[in-house]
Amino acid sequence: MIRLEGIHKSFGDVPVLRGVDLEVRTGEVLALVGPSGSGKSTLLRCVNLLVVPDQGRVLLDGAQVNRPDVRPEWVRQQVGMVFQSFNLFSHLTALENVTLGPTRVKGIARDAARREGTALLQRVGLGDKLGAYPAELSGGQQQRVAIARALAMGPRAMLFDEPTSALDPEYIQEVLDVMTELAREGMTMIVVTHEMSFARNVAQRVVFLDGGQILEEAPPAEFFGAPRHERARNFVGKILR
Amino acid sequence: MFRGLDAAAAVALIAVILVMASLIFLGGRDLDLSFYGRDWDSGPYEGVILVLFLQAAGVSLTATALSFLLGLGLGFTAGWARTLRLTSWREVREDGRFARALLRALARRAASRVASFYVEIVRGTPLFVQIVLIWSIFLTAFPDWDQNPRNLLAGLTALTLNTGGYQAEIFRAGFQSVPPGQIEAANSIGLNPRQTMRRVILPQALRLTLPPLTNEFISLFKSSSLLFVISVAELTDLAKSVAFVNPQVFEIFLLLTAMYLLVTLPLGRVAQSLERRYRMAGLGLGPARAARGVRGG
Numbered sequence: 001m002i003r004l005e006g007i008h009k010s011f012g013d014v015p016v017l018r019g020v021d022l023e024v025r026t027g028e029v030l031a032l033v034g035p036s037g038s039g040k041s042t043l044l045r046c047v048n049l050l051v052v053p054d055q056g057r058v059l060l061d062g063a064q065v066n067r068p069d070v071r072p073e074w075v076r077q078q079v080g081m082v083f084q085s086f087n088l089f090s091h092l093t094a095l096e097n098v099t100l101g102p103t104r105v106k107g108i109a110r111d112a113a114r115r116e117g118t119a120l121l122q123r124v125g126l127g128d129k130l131g132a133y134p135a136e137l138s139g140g141q142q143q144r145v146a147i148a149r150a151l152a153m154g155p156r157a158m159l160f161d162e163p164t165s166a167l168d169p170e171y172i173q174e175v176l177d178v179m180t181e182l183a184r185e186g187m188t189m190i191v192v193t194h195e196m197s198f199a200r201n202v203a204q205r206v207v208f209l210d211g212g213q214i215l216e217e218a219p220p221a222e223f224f225g226a227p228r229h230e231r232a233r234n235f236v237g238k239i240l241r
Numbered sequence: 242m243f244r245g246l247d248a249a250a251a252v253a254l255i256a257v258i259l260v261m262a263s264l265i266f267l268g269g270r271d272l273d274l275s276f277y278g279r280d281w282d283s284g285p286y287e288g289v290i291l292v293l294f295l296q297a298a299g300v301s302l303t304a305t306a307l308s309f310l311l312g313l314g315l316g317f318t319a320g321w322a323r324t325l326r327l328t329s330w331r332e333v334r335e336d337g338r339f340a341r342a343l344l345r346a347l348a349r350r351a352a353s354r355v356a357s358f359y360v361e362i363v364r365g366t367p368l369f370v371q372i373v374l375i376w377s378i379f380l381t382a383f384p385d386w387d388q389n390p391r392n393l394l395a396g397l398t399a400l401t402l403n404t405g406g407y408q409a410e411i412f413r414a415g416f417q418s419v420p421p422g423q424i425e426a427a428n429s430i431g432l433n434p435r436q437t438m439r440r441v442i443l444p445q446a447l448r449l450t451l452p453p454l455t456n457e458f459i460s461l462f463k464s465s466s467l468l469f470v471i472s473v474a475e476l477t478d479l480a481k482s483v484a485f486v487n488p489q490v491f492e493i494f495l496l497l498t499a500m501y502l503l504v505t506l507p508l509g510r511v512a513q514s515l516e517r518r519y520r521m522a523g524l525g526l527g528p529a530r531a532a533r534g535v536r537g538g
Contacts (some may be wrong), residue, residue, distance in 0.1 A: 087426035
């Protein structure tokens with residue numbers, strides 16, 4: 001359902017992505033791993049056009065979306081995103097964070113949006129925090145609100161950009177639990193993560209990115225057990241240590 | 242505690258003003274107010290000086306408020322123009338719609354340049370000079386106008402341009418202190434650039450600009466005293482005129498000092514309560530719980 005073909009992207013004179021092809025099937029959970037600076041975040045942002053590729057095609061359900069006649073706002077409604085540093089709107093309550101998109105972008109009535117938002121926050125275990133502001137929530141709680149905010153747009157797929165890297169260890173599991181639940185419900189997901197347990201147990205495929213290119217693609221057991229590429233072996237050796 | 246202190250200060254001020262007013266008269270010497278164009282020898286004029294000062298305070302405050310409001314529009318626009326991201330020529334060259342991209346890039350550059358130029362001029366010259374310069378422009382441009390409205394309009398223009406420049410910097414700082422992640426998040430849920438500005442950037446930026454803006458208002462009110470050089474009938478101009486023909490210079494300027502404080506002290510208090518009211522929950526001063534579970538937080 002998500003397809004990237006020959007994606008190139010440079011920032012200034014620095015090439016970040018150098019010809020990436022990637023396909024994600026409906027309902028698939030894909031773990032995107034690689035050393036820092038390998039282009040994982042940029043690749044993820046190419047899918048919802050937060051970053052516009054210099055070359056190559058981005059396709060959603062077979063239709064190219066990085067074209068001038070497709071509004072990027074429309075693409076972003078189809079593909080939700082969760083950030084490493086949560087990025088909750090700090091002047092809005094948890095519930096308002098969740099309902100902003102539905103009311104302003106999708107034109108859903110306030111009451112209906114609040115009902116749906118409340119249900120979503122209950123689903124991520126924050127039914128008692130509707131009126132709390134981001135600064136009053138723990139990191140784990142903020143990230144769960146961020147997941148609810150993305151889900152509120154009714155996306156066809158979700159992108160996670162190192163969703164647990166900024167969290168203290170004791171808050172990581174609650175976020176992973178929500179993501180695991182989401183995967184079980186059949187959400188198509190691309191997850192940039194270093195959480196090996198999550199990649200192993202939830203992802204169907206691991207993609208290893210280095211130097212702006214995909215060097216290896218394999219099922220998790222195979223990738224973490226016996227990586228073929230030398231740089232992948234190096235990387236796996238470092239994170240498993 | 243602060244509330245009590247403020248009330249005490251206000252009472253003290255009013256007392257000072259009354260004492261000053263009576264001192265000026267009880268000194269046994271009649272005050273010459275003939276500059277005011279009326280025969281003050283007839284009728285009771287105890288307190289006339291107070292009425293004159295209150296009127297002049299009204300002029301000062303009105304001029305300040307008007308300039309400040311006009312300056313808000315000017316400063317907001319200029320401040321926003323200074324935050325525009327300038328597209329590189331390479332981006333323009335590679336844009337599919339070259340002509341449109343080129344026009345946009347040129348417009349952005351022009352807006353940003355003009356705004357920076359404006360701010361630099363305002364910041365780099367004394368307000369006194371700005372007032373006289375603008376006044377002289379009015380003088381040559383409208384030689385047939387009555388003096389009083391012309392002076393007032395020149396003064397308002399100078400104050401507006403001045404505060405607009407300083408407010409531009411306040412707004413620029415406000416816009417730039419909204420973290421980029423907030424904008425990325427707004428984009429990621431499908432908000433378009435206008436909605437992102439209205440729903441995410443503005444509410445946060447404006448909260449941040451509130452303290453410096455109130456500060457600017459108070460500062461502008463004090464600066465309005467310089468309008469006396471072009472004979473706008475505000476507070477300082479009145480004090481100058483009275484003191485020019487009367488010996489009670491100290492009493493008159495003490496009264497003037499009290500009048501300025503009478504306005505600025507409550508303003509500071511209003512500013513404080515505004516800030517408290519629009520403060521982002523959990524951020525800034527006050528009994529907020531700190532975020533837990535965020536590394537380095």
